[in-house]
Amino acid sequence: xxxxxxxxxxxxxxxxxxxxxxxxxxxxxxxxxxxxxxxxxxxxxxxxxxxxxxxxxxxxxxxxxxxxxxxxxxxxxxxxxxxxxxxxxxxxxxxxxxxxxxxxxxxxxxxxxxxxxxxxxxxxxxxxxxxxxxxxxxxxxxxxxxxxxxxxxxxxxxxxxxxxxxxxxxxxxxxxxxxxxxxxxxxxxxxxxxxxxxxxxxxxxxxxxxxxxxxxxxxxxxxxxxxxxxxxxxxxxxxxxxxxxxxxxxxxxxxxxxxx
Amino acid sequence: xxxxxxxxxxxxxxxxxxxxxxxxxxxxxxxxxxxxxxxxxxxxxxxxxxxxxxxxxxxxxxxxxxxxxxxxxxxxxxxxxxxxxxxxxxxxxxxxxxxxxxxxxxxxxxxxxxxxxxxxxxxxxxxxxxxxxxxxxxxxxxxxxxxxxxxxxxxxxxxxxxxxxxxxxxxxxxxxxxxxxxxxxxxxxxxxxxxxxxxxxxxxxxxxxxxxxxxxxxxxxxxxxxxxxxxxxxxxxxxxxxxxxxxxxxxxxxxxxxxxxxxxxxxx
Numbered sequence: 001x002x003x004x005x006x007x008x009x010x011x012x013x014x015x016x017x018x019x020x021x022x023x024x025x026x027x028x029x030x031x032x033x034x035x036x037x038x039x040x041x042x043x044x045x046x047x048x049x050x051x052x053x054x055x056x057x058x059x060x061x062x063x064x065x066x067x068x069x070x071x072x073x074x075x076x077x078x079x080x081x082x083x084x085x086x087x088x089x090x091x092x093x094x095x096x097x098x099x100x101x102x103x104x105x106x107x108x109x110x111x112x113x114x115x116x117x118x119x120x121x122x123x124x125x126x127x128x129x130x131x132x133x134x135x136x137x138x139x140x141x142x143x144x145x146x147x148x149x150x151x152x153x154x155x156x157x158x159x160x161x162x163x164x165x166x167x168x169x170x171x172x173x174x175x176x177x178x179x180x181x182x183x184x185x186x187x188x189x190x191x192x193x194x195x196x197x198x199x200x201x202x203x204x205x206x207x208x209x210x211x212x213x214x215x216x217x218x219x220x221x222x223x224x225x226x227x228x229x230x231x232x233x234x235x236x237x238x239x240x241x242x243x244x245x246x247x248x249x250x251x252x253x254x255x256x257x258x259x260x
Numbered sequence: 261x262x263x264x265x266x267x268x269x270x271x272x273x274x275x276x277x278x279x280x281x282x283x284x285x286x287x288x289x290x291x292x293x294x295x296x297x298x299x300x301x302x303x304x305x306x307x308x309x310x311x312x313x314x315x316x317x318x319x320x321x322x323x324x325x326x327x328x329x330x331x332x333x334x335x336x337x338x339x340x341x342x343x344x345x346x347x348x349x350x351x352x353x354x355x356x357x358x359x360x361x362x363x364x365x366x367x368x369x370x371x372x373x374x375x376x377x378x379x380x381x382x383x384x385x386x387x388x389x390x391x392x393x394x395x396x397x398x399x400x401x402x403x404x405x406x407x408x409x410x411x412x413x414x415x416x417x418x419x420x421x422x423x424x425x426x427x428x429x430x431x432x433x434x435x436x437x438x439x440x441x442x443x444x445x446x447x448x449x450x451x452x453x454x455x456x457x458x459x460x461x462x463x464x465x466x467x468x469x470x471x472x473x474x475x476x477x478x479x480x481x482x483x484x485x486x487x488x489x490x491x492x493x494x495x496x497x498x499x500x501x502x503x504x505x506x507x508x509x510x511x512x513x514x515x516x517x518x519x520x521x522x523x524x525x526x527x528x
Binding site: 162164166167168177178184258 | 320321353369372
């Protein structure tokens with residue numbers, strides 16, 4: 001929006017206040033239709049293939065909350081560690097061209113390795129289960145943070161850089177006043193990508209050797225041949241992902257409110 | 261010590277080497293002139309005559325290939341950090357940081373200078389008020405019109421209270437009315453603050469309206485004429501625009517236009 005020069009200025013607070021909460025009607029309707037279809041199919045198919053909502057809800061009520069919390073803690077810890085590592089390495093590559101030239105191929109190599117191979121390496125290399133899971137998550141997520149942050153840093157407008165340099169900033173000031181804020185959209189995008197990636201990867205990593213977490217819960221459900229439990233755990237995973245994405249979208253809306 | 265706003269340009273040459281080719285591109289070819297502290301100088305010339313390159317050298321963003329540029333006896337490139345708070349520039353595009361509100365954009369150079377937070381806010385507010393943007397201090401750049409954004413950029417430059425003020429085609433992209441109003445604001449404020457001001461423009465009217473000195477650049481980056489409007493005879497002022505246009509088209513230096521000041525003429 002462009003404010004005409006003759007019109008009194010609109011503060012950001014006023015503009016925000018005018019945007020009311022919008023009920024996500026399409027989302028709710030689509031999910032409700034899907035749930036109804038599911039229930040309909042469950043009436044004609046044996047429960048060990050497609051269990052009805054009644055069975056799934058009973059399974060949901062019986063799930064171990066501590067498993068959910070353990071998985072969430074693993075994801076959160078690994079994402080924070082991956083972000084610190086990815087951002088740190090991106091800053092090093094941004095500051096030094098040789099570091100970037102030698103580092104980029106290594107990062108590409110790491111990103112080309114399938115997750116299953118990392119899980120196998122983790123099982124072979126590490127004895128401690130938590131270390132295995134953290135290793136797999138970090139090795140998968142950190143390169144995404146690194147590449148997105150580095151691309152964001154390198155994409156900073158040279159015109160803005162020249163403007164700031166004309167005021168003679170220190171290197172730290174150039175980074176904190178220009179490079180980092182300009183990279184924020186790319187960083188938030190990488191958080192969104194990694195959040196969904198981490199939740200999917202952690203479940204697979206927990207399938208191997210863990211005795212807690214949603215992945216372990218899925219293994220137990222499979223061993224007990226409880227399809228309702230598998231669906232319940234899947235439901236929890238999807239709900240976590242949706243909730244996390246909603247939180248991130250809110251954060252993004254708030255942090256990037258300066259965008260047109 | 262020489263005046264901080266005094267500029268000496270001696271034998272300045274700037275050559276670029278295009279990536280992937282061995283062919284050098286001469287952007288500036290032997291410039292010699294000087295600017296006294298408090299002078300208002302307009303640099304005019306056709307597109308591609310090295311005006312913006314000259315300004316980048318003056319700001320200290322580019323190193324001269326040959327020759328020297330001194331501001332107050334120091335090189336803006338070699339003594340880069342010395343010019344903190346000494347010079348400020350307004351560019352063709354406003355170059356506001358889109359994630360900062362108007363007031364935070366004006367505060368930016370003051371933050372870099374390490375000014376106290378309260379002083380930053382007070383001074384930024386004062387300059388926004390002077391430029392008629394007091395009610396818009398909380399607006400983000402995308403919420404402002406082009407003219408308003410350029411006024412924020414002007415406030416940002418003036419807030420530093422620089423000795424030397426540089427403007428690179430800063431008003432040419434705006435509509436005529438806004439452009440004229442901003443140009444007047446720029447000149448009035450620069451005069452009131454006693455700044456040495458260099459305005460690079462391709463618009464001759466803009467240069468003549470400033471009423472100071474006009475340096476006419478030819479291709480590649482050389483001085484065709486140095487006209488001081490304050491000392492220029494009345495007879496010459498009439499039809500000056502057409503004369504400058506002819507000069508630029510011919511791309512030949514004109515001895516009829518007296519050199520107002522050369523670097524050698526200023527006291528050492």
